[in-house]
Amino acid sequence: MSVIFLLIAASTLVAGIFLAAFVWAVRKGQYDDDRSPAVRMLHDPSVPQPLSKAEGTLPLNEIK
Secondary structure (H helix, E strand, O other): OHHHHHHHHHHHHHHHHHHHHHHHHHHOOOOOOOOHHHHHHHHOOOOOOOOOHHHOOOOHHHOO
16 A cells, blocks of 8 residues: 555656646747747748769769
């Protein structure tokens, strides 16, 4: 029976630690902007340029 009390105490302690970490993250602004990071890459103006033959790569249609 004492094991149950030990498990209840340990789980309450772990839950309290997770709650404190969540409150800390909310106060630090971790969850302020939850939409734009996922959409920001879609509006990126820079387009990567393909590598040239001088850089040692071949286009896919020239690979044998």
